[in-house]
Amino acid sequence: MKILVTGVAGFIGFHTASRLLERGDEVVGFDSVNDYYDVDIKERRLEELHSLSEKTGTPFHFIRKNLADQKAVTSCFEEHKFDRVIHLAAQAGVRYSIENPHSYVESNIIAFTNVLEACRYAKTPHLTYASTSSVYGANTNMPFSEHDGANHPLQFYAATKKANEMMAHSYSHLFSLPTTGLRFFTVYGPWGRPDMALFKFTKSMLADEPITVFNHGNHTRDFTYVADIVEGVIRASDQIAEPNADWNSDDPDPATSNAPYRLFNIGNNNPVKLSAYIEALEHALNKTAKQDLLPLQAGDVPDTYADSSELKNAVNYQPATPVKEGVANFVAWYRDYYQV
Known part of the structure; x- marks a missing residue:
């Protein structure tokens, strides 16, 4: 297949594109390569993808443009006919959304509108896009299920991703565009983002510096390894969303619809305390962390726990x-x- 992967220079986008190239899919990558975090690691990821393309003989094309640029997105869809679109580009980061909300409007709302419109007119067979566990916000019913409400986000980042889910549903309903949304739970692994906890902790510990631990290490996360996320993304993308014949309009369900629309959690289904996560890192580094224990930060959710049964x-x-x-x-x- 020919597959568009947006955010291809990003953490999950890079791993997704790599897996697709390895299995023989032609990949078109789209990314602005912005400076939200170290651009060098993004450029290195792109180098890896080009090398993998040469090694496998599978074409990889890269478009260095901003998805908020409607003309650039339209041009991309005019040049290529995609069998699938996997939209992973976004302005990430819970805490940064408190400082710079406008970036989230451009990257998560305007850009996604452009992708939806392009898929609509190109009659794309299936759009799969990234959402986040953060949409569950103030929900305390564990484990989080797609069948629970997600109407009280605690940060603007989560609000924009919840908006993406609703935007996708409107296009599925109005234009019969098959869409699948994937709520990621705390993704980590090789080639990760430098602004994420594991990256920061590792850098500080190797430099013999203290690590900043919020909520005194007592909150839990459903840490999900990036290779597992990618497997779920590709399997969900391969299987085109279809209208749900069992949908009941008298009992609407956030996870389903009579439109070709789906929502899935992708989580490890095994919440781990942050303190235990740090212990795993101490074991891997053979070093004891010096910890600066602080209260829970504004916008942080105390716990996440995925019910991934719908995906399974x-x-x-x-x-x-x-x-x-x-x-x-x-x-x-x-x-x-x-x-090092």
Whole structure:
């Protein structure tokens, strides 16, 4: 297939494109390569993709443009006819959304509108897009299920991703555009983002500096290894969303619709305390962390826990990489990448 992967220079986009190239799919990558975090690692990811393309003989085309540029998106869809679109580009970061909300409007709302419109007119067979566990916000009913409400986001980032889900549904309903939204739960692993906890903790610990631990390390996260996320993304993308024949309009369900629209959690289904996550890192580095313990930060959710049964039922897959193994893989990559 020919597949568009947006955010291809990003953490999950890079891994997704790599897997697609390895299995023989032609990939068109779209990314502005902005400076939200270190551009060097983004450029290195792109180099890896070009090398993989040469190695496998599978074409990889890269478009260095901003998805908020409607003309650029339209031009991309005019030049290429896609069998699938996997939209992973976004302005990420919970805390940054408090400082710079306008960036989230451009990257998460305007850009997604352009992608939806392009898919509509190109009659794209299936659009798969990234959402986030952060949409559950103030929900305390654990584990989080797609069948629960997600109407009280605690940060603007989550609000924009919830908006994406509703925007996708409107296009599925109005134009019969098949869409699948994927709520990611705390993704980590090799080639990760430098602004994420595991990256920061590793850098500080190797430099013998203290790590900043919010909520005194007591909150839990459903840490999900990036390879598991990618497997779920590709399986969901391969299987085109269809209208739900069992949908009941008298009992509307946030996860389903009579339109070709789906929502899935992708999480490890095994919440781990942040303190235990740090212990796994200490074991991998063979170092004890110096911890600066602080209260829970504004906008942070105390706990996340995914019910991934809907994903398993649909595509016969559920993430399962243990945190200890995933963290060790990250540390091995980090040492090699930075030669430390």
